Amino acid sequence: xLPMLKxxxxxxxxxxxxxxxxxxxxxxxxxxxxxxxxxxxxxxxPAPKVPNSDxxxxxxxxxxxxxxxxxxADTDYKPGDDNEVGxxxxxQYEPTPLPDNSNSGSNKxxxxxxxxxxxxxxxxxxxxxxxxxxxxxxxxxxxxVNDANNVENDNYGKRxxxxxxxxxxxxxxxxxxELLNFLRARNSRVGERYRRLNIEAAxxxxxxxxxxxxxxxxxxxxxxxxxxxxDVVYNLAGSSASGPANPLRxxxxxxxxxxxxxxxxxxxxxxxxxxGGCENVxxxxxxxxxxxxxxxxVVFRNSKMDLWFSLPGESSGxxxxxxxxxxxINTIKRNINSANRLRYATMNSWEVVxxxxxxxxxxxxYNNELLAFAGPLLAPEAGTGVNIVLSRxxxxxxxxxxxxxxxxxxxxxxxxxxxxRLVANNGLGQVRVKFKMRKRADFTQDQFAITFxxxxxxxxxxxxxxxx
Numbered sequence: 001x002l003p004m005l006k007x008x009x010x011x012x013x014x015x016x017x018x019x020x021x022x023x024x025x026x027x028x029x030x031x032x033x034x035x036x037x038x039x040x041x042x043x044x045x046p047a048p049k050v051p052n053s054d055x056x057x058x059x060x061x062x063x064x065x066x067x068x069x070x071x072x073a074d075t076d077y078k079p080g081d082d083n084e085v086g087x088x089x090x091x092q093y094e095p096t097p098l099p100d101n102s103n104s105g106s107n108k109x110x111x112x113x114x115x116x117x118x119x120x121x122x123x124x125x126x127x128x129x130x131x132x133x134x135x136x137x138x139x140x141x142x143x144x145v146n147d148a149n150n151v152e153n154d155n156y157g158k159r160x161x162x163x164x165x166x167x168x169x170x171x172x173x174x175x176x177x178e179l180l181n182f183l184r185a186r187n188s189r190v191g192e193r194y195r196r197l198n199i200e201a202a203x204x205x206x207x208x209x210x211x212x213x214x215x216x217x218x219x220x221x222x223x224x225x226x227x228x229x230x231d232v233v234y235n236l237a238g239s240s241a242s243g244p245a246n247p248l249r250x251x252x253x254x255x256x257x258x259x260x261x262x263x264x265x266x267x268x269x270x271x272x273x274x275x276g277g278c279e280n281v282x283x284x285x286x287x288x289x290x291x292x293x294x295x296x297x298v299v300f301r302n303s304k305m306d307l308w309f310s311l312p313g314e315s316s317g318x319x320x321x322x323x324x325x326x327x328x329i330n331t332i333k334r335n336i337n338s339a340n341r342l343r344y345a346t347m348n349s350w351e352v353v354x355x356x357x358x359x360x361x362x363x364x365x366y367n368n369e370l371l372a373f374a375g376p377l378l379a380p381e382a383g384t385g386v387n388i389v390l391s392r393x394x395x396x397x398x399x400x401x402x403x404x405x406x407x408x409x410x411x412x413x414x415x416x417x418x419x420x421r422l423v424a425n426n427g428l429g430q431v432r433v434k435f436k437m438r439k440r441a442d443f444t445q446d447q448f449a450i451t452f453x454x455x456x457x458x459x460x461x462x463x464x465x466x467x468x
Contacts, residue, residue: 065226066204066263066287122224122231123356123376126163126203130170132184139176139428148308148451151430154383158427162354163203169378169386171357172427174301174349175456179272179282182462183297183353194294201287201294202355206231209255209350210281210300212240220254221269221283223296225261232261236285238269240278245270245468248285264289267296270467274458279303282467297353301454305347305361307331308451318443320416325448327365327413339367347429347454349377359431360393361452369413373433379425388422390433418445429454 143156150156159173162184173180187198207224221236235257236248245268252259267285271278281300286293309328315321323340330341343366351357357377364370375390392414418438425431432451439445460466 065229066201122206123358124165124167124169124378125206126171126355127166128164129162129199129203129354130160130164132162132188133181136178137181138178143176143428145176145429145456146306146453148430148432148453150428151424151426151432151451151453152384153426156426156428158379160427161351161357163352163356165376165378169380170427171351171355172377172379172425173299173351173357174347174359174377174429174431174454175280176428177280177456177459178462179280179299179459180351180353182467183299186464187295187297187354197292197294198296199354201225201296202352205296205298205352205355207358208298208300208352210283210302211255212278219269220251221248221267221285221298222255222257223265223285223298224257225287227261227263233257233259234261234263234265234285234287235259236265236267236283240269240271240281245282245284248283263287268468272459272466274460277457279457280459296355299351299353301347301349301351303347303457304455305345306453306455307342307345307363308453310449310451312446312448315446316444318437318440318446320440321437321443321446324413324416324437327369339365340369341366345452347452351377361431361433362393364409365413368408368410370409370411371414371417373420375422377425377427377431378422379427384424384426386422386425390420390422392417392420423449424451429456 137157137159139156143150158170159175159177159180161171161173161180163171165171187195190198204226205223206226207222209222210219212219217240219238219240221238223234223236224231225234226232235251235254237251237254238246238248240246248267248269250259250265265285265287267283269281269283272280272282279302281302283298283300285296285298287296288294309332311325311328315325326338327340327342329335330338335341343364345361345363347359347361349357349359358374359377360372360374362370362372372393373390374393375388378386378388380386416437417435419436421434423432423434430451430453432449434447434449437443437446
């Protein structure tokens with residue numbers, strides 16, 4: 001049996017740099033959404049009070065999706081109201097056909113031995129929006145992005161999308177930057193009618209995904225939107241070349257999904273890393289045309305991450321747990337003679353301004369074992385503790401989480417785990433997940449935790465010129 005490690009062991013940034021790959025493999029994917037029956041509790045702490053919105057009247061429809069575009073004209077519209085972009089009606093065009101890569105079938109990733117799902121179900125609806133911060137929220141200088149103690153420290157504040165779930169939990173960012181606050185403030189300055197339309201459109205987005213081909217630079221943004229009480233899909237395609245914002249045009253299919261929405265949609269996307277990279281991407285989509293158009297702002301983040309393992313001092317002797325324990329030890333000690341060690345670890349998130357947000361945590365070992373879990377980025381107003389069941393994610397040739405090789409992934413380790421729960425989220429790029437092994441023979445179901453910490457890159461200066 002392996003020697004026992006201290007209860008807390010950290011993979012330092014320097015160590016993980018040797019085992020991580022950059023997020024520029026064959027295909028970049030950002031996939032994140034939790035099970036439909038996601039549990040969102042905060043333990044013994046009462047749910048925080050849902051803030052009152054100052055973002056405009058939603059007519060009681062917040063979270064219910066977009067209405068029929070052919071009905072219910074707003075007679076209160078005044079020609080002087082203008083939206084943050086594209087006041088005029090968008091060009092009429094026929095969507096360009098793409099290869100149909102749609103596939104079907106999913107399960108809830110419950111921890112049983114069945115193949116995990118590549119498409120988790122949807123996060124809780126947004127029922128309200130938070131007021132926009134009136135002053136800049138700078139993170140204190142003593143905040144350390146790879147200090148795992150900070151995942152439980154609420155003194156540094158959080159970055160919120162502005163969306164609030166029915167139980168009072170707030171959707172958060174996964175970074176320390178001010179991008180979401182800047183975009184929320186910009187939306188608050190447009191005319192009241194468009195502000196309301198933008199907020200309702202943001203609340204209607206239930207899922208977002210971005211994939212980019214690293215060779216061609218071409219990519220697809222997929223938005224799942226609730227319309228008429230059901231979810232429909234929009235796919236936008238374009239080039240991710242650096243520099244000014246690049247146009248996105250509506251296409252018939254992409255990211256394994258067919259476009260099923262009936263509205264016009266177009267947009268732009270822009271890489272906003274200060275060093276010219278594309279770990280942080282800002283997407284602005286215009287949905288609808290003419291007076292009923294609305295703007296949906298989404299931030300995608302795809303970064304390496306540092307890990308902190310919290311391992312029990314003793315175990316049941318379950319050989320499945322010992323295999324995962326060995327993976328942690330070999331990774332920490334950089335045991336290059338073993339393939340049972342991590343090859344890379346990435347945190348991918350999508351964050352809708354005034355809407356939902358979600359995260360995917362992916363770890364791939366040299367023996368091709370994949371561990372990948374996804375869920376909503378939710379946190380209480382006070383504190384960081386939550387209790388949210390995560391989905392287990394798989395990959396296949398058409399819809400991959402793997403940034404190295406889509407044909408040689410094993411899910412054996414992932415099937416060892418019966419339950420994965422998000423137990424802390426500091427709203428600044430650190431989350432803690434508690435894992436419980438599946439039941440096997442007479443062994444106790446061992447439990448352990450990992451704190452995941454995004455490696456945060458600085459952004460370009462936040463102004464209208466840089467974020468057109």
